[in-house]
Amino acid sequence: MKLIKLFACVAIAISFVSNAADKAVEMPLNMTKGVTQISAEVYQLHMTILIICAVIGVLVFGVMFWALIHHRKSKGAKAANFHESVKVEIAWTIVPFLILIGMAIPATRTLIAMEDPSDADLTIVVTGSQWKWHYQYFEHDIDFYSVLATPREQINGRWDKGENYLLEVDKPLVIPTDKKVRFLMTSDDVIHSWWVPDFAVKKDANPGFINEAWTKVDKAGIYRGQCAELCGKDHGFMPVVVIAKEPEEFDTWLADKVEEKRKAQEEEQRLLAMNMTMEELMSEGERVYLASCASCHQPNGMGLPGVFPGLVGSPIALGDVDAHINIVINGQTGTAMPAFGKQLSKKEVAAVVTYERNAWGNNTGDLVQVKDVHEFVKRSL
Numbered sequence: 001m002k003l004i005k006l007f008a009c010v011a012i013a014i015s016f017v018s019n020a021a022d023k024a025v026e027m028p029l030n031m032t033k034g035v036t037q038i039s040a041e042v043y044q045l046h047m048t049i050l051i052i053c054a055v056i057g058v059l060v061f062g063v064m065f066w067a068l069i070h071h072r073k074s075k076g077a078k079a080a081n082f083h084e085s086v087k088v089e090i091a092w093t094i095v096p097f098l099i100l101i102g103m104a105i106p107a108t109r110t111l112i113a114m115e116d117p118s119d120a121d122l123t124i125v126v127t128g129s130q131w132k133w134h135y136q137y138f139e140h141d142i143d144f145y146s147v148l149a150t151p152r153e154q155i156n157g158r159w160d161k162g163e164n165y166l167l168e169v170d171k172p173l174v175i176p177t178d179k180k181v182r183f184l185m186t187s188d189d190v191i192h193s194w195w196v197p198d199f200a201v202k203k204d205a206n207p208g209f210i211n212e213a214w215t216k217v218d219k220a221g222i223y224r225g226q227c228a229e230l231c232g233k234d235h236g237f238m239p240v241v242v243i244a245k246e247p248e249e250f251d252t253w254l255a256d257k258v259e260e261k262r263k264a265q266e267e268e269q270r271l272l273a274m275n276m277t278m279e280e281l282m283s284e285g286e287r288v289y290l291a292s293c294a295s296c297h298q299p300n301g302m303g304l305p306g307v308f309p310g311l312v313g314s315p316i317a318l319g320d321v322d323a324h325i326n327i328v329i330n331g332q333t334g335t336a337m338p339a340f341g342k343q344l345s346k347k348e349v350a351a352v353v354t355y356e357r358n359a360w361g362n363n364t365g366d367l368v369q370v371k372d373v374h375e376f377v378k379r380s381l
Contacts, residue, residue, distance in 0.1 A: 220249075227239075
């Protein structure tokens with residue numbers, strides 16, 4: 001029996017080591033070279049300083065081990081008896097100073113270039129919010145939220161993990177290649193950090209402040225990153241996806257987004273003049289709830305006791321309709337409830353409020369229409 005247990009332990013250990021080795025093969029052993037001139041400079045700076053440090057380490061430890069072996073007591077070596085050496089002190093002061101100067105010059109040049117967003121062709125305001133990114137194209141009337149698109153079934157272990165698990169979004173940021181793009185970073189709530197390794201861009205988004213960064217991508221493609229500052233419960237579910245397109249393709253995408261926004265405004269005006277049925281509101285409301293609310297309040301509306309309040313039988317879901325609309329649009333200060341006014345359309349707000357007031361046995365019978373949300377927003381201005 002003991003032998004069987006021993007073999008079982010050995011088999012488990014071999015399996016663990018094998019899996020760890022497979023994962024290690026997938027992991028890069030060095031810094032990402034990236035796809036921008038700055039990322040290439042950062043990589044080259046990293047390699048230069050790494051080589052300098054490695055050479056110093058080899059020399060220092062080489063001399064130390066040589067001295068330990070060839071001047072050991074067993075060979076009859078006797079320690080020298082001296083107090084100080086002016087020449088040695090001058091040498092070990094000047095040599096490190098020269099090495100540091102040699103490292104500081106290229107490092108300073110690269111850091112200055114990284115912090116120079118002047119003469120940008122495009123400016124994008126990046127706003128961190130628990131737990132999503134908001135992008136606004138400064139010179140164009142375009143803005144949208146970018147939210148994690150990995151299915152909850154993968155996160156909860158019911159489905160196999162996808163290739164880009166936790167690194168996929170519903171609406172990626174789109175930028176042109178061969179153009180200097182400036183990013184203005186800020187936050188709606190806590191400190192976030194916008195990080196795309198391929199661009200060598202990692203900049204904190206602080207509430208009440210604006211930080212600057214920039215990139216100029218040489219190669220079209222899809223580049224992924226994530227929030228790199230612990231920002232709360234869903235910090236790990238806050239990816240960054242950037243698609244770099246050729247300038248002509250980017251202009252086409254930009255025109256399509258402008259047209260899409262115009263059509264959305266026309267659709268909103270049409271919805272203001274009509275009433276949706278309970279079935280339509282509940283169907284749309286369930287979709288919005290599962291995408292935007294379920295991570296905190298849970299799909300069954302029960303919430304997480306002591307952390308996130310449940311909506312089943314809650315005063316919000318059963319109380320005043322305007323108060324319910326207000327908390328969805330404006331959030332609640334001092335809690336983890338974010339404002340969804342910029343993220344959701346008026347149709348989506350109407351639908352999710354209707355759903356929360358009639359799902360899980362709440363059954364208030366209240367139908368919130370687009371015009372009700374519109375009137376609330378007008379009164380709030």
